[in-house]
Amino acid sequence: xxxxxxxxxxLRRDISVCAAGEGLRGRRLEDFVLAVNEVITNAVLHxxxxxxxxxxxxxxxxxxxxxxxxxxxxxxxxxxxRTPSSHDTGGxxxxxxxxxxxxxxxxxxxxxTCVTFSAAIGRAPG
Numbered sequence: 001x002x003x004x005x006x007x008x009x010x011l012r013r014d015i016s017v018c019a020a021g022e023g024l025r026g027r028r029l030e031d032f033v034l035a036v037n038e039v040i041t042n043a044v045l046h047x048x049x050x051x052x053x054x055x056x057x058x059x060x061x062x063x064x065x066x067x068x069x070x071x072x073x074x075x076x077x078x079x080x081x082r083t084p085s086s087h088d089t090g091g092x093x094x095x096x097x098x099x100x101x102x103x104x105x106x107x108x109x110x111x112x113t114c115v116t117f118s119a120a121i122g123r124a125p126g
Contacts, residue, residue, distance in 0.1 A: 003040055004050030012037050015055065015064075022057045023121040031100040032119045036064055038093035039115045043068035047113055061102070061118040073108040 003011045016033045024032055036053070043051040047068030054065045094115065098104050101117040108114075 001054075002050065002052050003044075005044050007050075008037070008040055008044060011040060011053065015053070018055050019062055019119075022055075022062050024062055024119060028119055032062065032064070035097040035100045035117060036066070038096050039064075039066040039117075042093045042115075043070070043113070046070055051112075057121065060121050062121055063116065063118045065114060065116045067112060067114045069112040072110050072113055073106070 001011065001014070012033060015036045016029065019029055019032055040051070040053060043066055047070030051066055051068035054063075056063050094104075094106065097115065097117055101119055104115070104117040106113065106115050
């Protein structure tokens with residue numbers, strides 16, 4: 001699906017329905033939808049105003065890929081996994097995605113950014 005400013009709420013609802021249909025439940029579903037929201041919001045605010053989101057299930061995981069055609073992340077930013085301080089005015093979206101999801105991959109260049117992440121489908125551990 002493609003998305004742009006003004007469609008984030010509708011897209012978040014659609015993602016939630018699709019993710020639930022693939023078997024995500026409870027806290028995992030909430031965390032996954034929050035991560036999707038953070039990444040698509042970044043694409044709208046910093047990545048050219050919109051992008052494309054893909055969802056697929058494979059081998060017990062639900063995957064999401066969000067791409068945009070913005071200017072890319074600033075040099076040196078992607079290696080930062082530090083917790084944002086309370087004084088930082090940004091930088092929480094991708095950090096939060098890393099905390100909430102598994103297998104997070106970020107590929108960025110001056111032609112855009114692609115963020116791919118997943119969540120296990122099924123019962124929560126423990």
